[in-house]
Amino acid sequence: MSALSMMVDISNDWFWEQDTEGRFTAVSGGFFTDLDVNPALFIGKCRWELGHGGLSAAQWAAHRAVLASQQAYLDFEYQTELNQQSLYLSVSGRPVFDHNGEFIGYRGVGRNVTAIRLAQAALLAEQQRAQATLASIVDGVVTTDLNGRIYYLNPVASALLGWEPEMAQGQYLSSVYQTIDTKTRLPLAGLAALALQHSAPSQSARRSILLNKLGLHFYIEESAARIRDDAHGTLGVVLVFRDISNWQDEERESVWVLVV
Numbered sequence: 001m002s003a004l005s006m007m008v009d010i011s012n013d014w015f016w017e018q019d020t021e022g023r024f025t026a027v028s029g030g031f032f033t034d035l036d037v038n039p040a041l042f043i044g045k046c047r048w049e050l051g052h053g054g055l056s057a058a059q060w061a062a063h064r065a066v067l068a069s070q071q072a073y074l075d076f077e078y079q080t081e082l083n084q085q086s087l088y089l090s091v092s093g094r095p096v097f098d099h100n101g102e103f104i105g106y107r108g109v110g111r112n113v114t115a116i117r118l119a120q121a122a123l124l125a126e127q128q129r130a131q132a133t134l135a136s137i138v139d140g141v142v143t144t145d146l147n148g149r150i151y152y153l154n155p156v157a158s159a160l161l162g163w164e165p166e167m168a169q170g171q172y173l174s175s176v177y178q179t180i181d182t183k184t185r186l187p188l189a190g191l192a193a194l195a196l197q198h199s200a201p202s203q204s205a206r207r208s209i210l211l212n213k214l215g216l217h218f219y220i221e222e223s224a225a226r227i228r229d230d231a232h233g234t235l236g237v238v239l240v241f242r243d244i245s246n247w248q249d250e251e252r253e254s255v256w257v258l259v260v
Contacts (some may be wrong), residue, residue, distance in 0.1 A: 016148075018093075018106040022046040022067055025105065031112060037082045047091075053078030070095040070103050077113065087116040142239045143227065144192055148173050151236065160220075160243060162213035177239070179208040182219065191224035192237040210241065219245045 014029030024042040032039045042050070055063075055078055066073050072094045074112070082085050093108030106205050131152065134141045140157030144150055150168050158165050161176055168176050179188045188208055205223040222241035226234050 013112075014110045016042070016091075016093075016108055017096075018046075020103060022048075022064070022106070029110075035083055035085065035087075047078075051080055053080060067106070086114075087112060088114045103144050139240050139242045142173065142177065142192075143236060144173050144239070145236045146196070146234065148193065148196070148206060149238075150176060158240070160210060160212060160218060160241070162216070173239070176213075178211045179220070179222065180211065182207055182209055185209070191222055192239045195224040195226050195237050196234070207244070209241070218243045 014027060014031035016024055016028075017026040019025050023044055027039040027042045031037075032116055044120055047053075048064070053060075058188055061074055063073070072092075074092045075090050076092070077088065077090045089110050090113045090165070091108055091110040093106040096104050096107050098104050101243055131154075134152075134154045137154070138156060140154065140160050142150060142153045142157050150171050150173055153161070153163070153165055153168055161168065164172075173192055175192055177190065177192075179190075180186060188206075191206070205221055207219065207221050210218045210220045220241045221244050222239065224237055224239045227236045227238055229235055236251075
């Protein structure tokens with residue numbers, strides 16, 4: 001066995017060749033051994049004859065158009081069922097020509113990307129659950145990345161800020177969220193920026209006045225904390241604030257009664 005053949009056999013990828021009609025003429029790789037799949041199942045068949053792959057007719061037509069024009073392609077992804085397992089596969093291929101320049105088929109490599117796609121799906125589901133929870137609470141919530149760009153804001157934050165979520169996403173927080181001191185009316189340093197700059201995991205709650213996009217202002221209580229990953233690395237910041245304008249009015253009335 002040659003060194004190349006040995007590398008192919010122990011590789012988690014799989015290697016393939018196709019004729020001018022897109023039919024598999026050879027497949028190999030440790031991928032088949034790991035999944036206990038007989039490579040012979042592929043021989044003589046086109047990729048689209050092995051199942052719809054979770055793709056639409058239009059997507060398959062676009063892929064076949066690439067093959068018909070004898071172009072190279074990268075990371076064409078589809079689903080398949082092999083040995084009662086549902087897999088996500090990513091394949092890349094290049095056209096092959098003989099010494100006369102005649103097209104004789106394709107040669108390429110495939111990767112099993114199932115673990116990556118399942119992890120992404122789990123992460124998306126977790127994000128959707130978290131966002132559903134945030135959307136239901138009465139506080140305004142904004143999350144940013146490490147650069148201070150807005151990643152998410154819940155409906156309460158959107159209403160208080162006067163920004164539609166799709167317009168705010170990607171904006172720097174400092175251009176959307178502005179607060180001033182309740183006494184001096186001078187601009188305040190952003191709590192989110194302070195949370196990123198200092199070693200403390202969160203910034204203590206403070207009262208301030210929020211100036212929104214529509215020219216309105218609200219008395220708020222705000223706090224910020226860094227978002228960390230499992231390795232304690234910083235991913236961004238979450239800013240939480242609530243409208244306490246009614247509290248302020250009640251406090252003023254109480255003071256007025258005491259004075260009287």
